[in-house]
Amino acid sequence: MSTPTPIYQKLLAAIENGDLRPGDRLLETDLAQRFGVSRTPIREAIRRLETDGLVAHKPRVGAMIRVLAQQEIVELYEMRIVLEATAAQMAAKHASKAEIHTLKTLNAQMMQVATDPYKVAMLNRKFHGCILSAARNRFLAQSHNSLSHALVLLGKTTLESSKRVKDVVSQHDAIVEALKSGQPETAAKLMRTHMEGSLEQRLKALQLDG
DSSP states (O other): OOOOOHHHHHHHHHHHTTSSOTTOBOOHHHHHHHHTSOHHHHHHHHHHHHHTTSEEEETTTEEEEOOOOHHHHHHHHHHHHHHHHHHHHHHHHHOOHHHHHHHHHHHHHHHHTTTOHHHHHHHHHHHHHHHHHHTOOHHHHHHHHTTHHHHHTTOSOSOOSHHHHHHHHHHHHHHHHHHHTTOHHHHHHHHHHHHHHHHHHHHHHHHHHO
């Protein structure tokens, strides 16, 4: 696969942070003006987003950000819960002291930037990515990566209130302690509960937007 272009990365980021929302049309002229480029790189980026399953073409409408049905979101989270819980279970067996320290640092930083949803979401992704790395299983990582594009379609983060961030950080702390003390089953159970809570928040946000 070719290296993603800067315009592709910018469009991907705009979808991820909610600037471009599911259902939004992607007009080449508007996007070219927005990013200060010609329509050609915009067209190429849209084509790649379509290949990745993030963009759909509708008759008489054109390219638009794909909208996930509620059942698709539930199924996506069900798969994510399985993978994340398994990653936590494996990480409890393999995580190094350095990785435990990194997880604690990332979690502390989340609390420090609790009023900035974009930064919180970025740190949250790094936190979960660190656990995935600590699992030491390349096939698990590949399975998780295959979900990454679909996860982008969820849009903006649900970590928009300081209270929600505080709750998540507390859950993260418990997971890290289970990893540190080498308790695989506890780590898996805590991660599953954590991710089930994330699904609940996502569905609530979906209802509010609807």
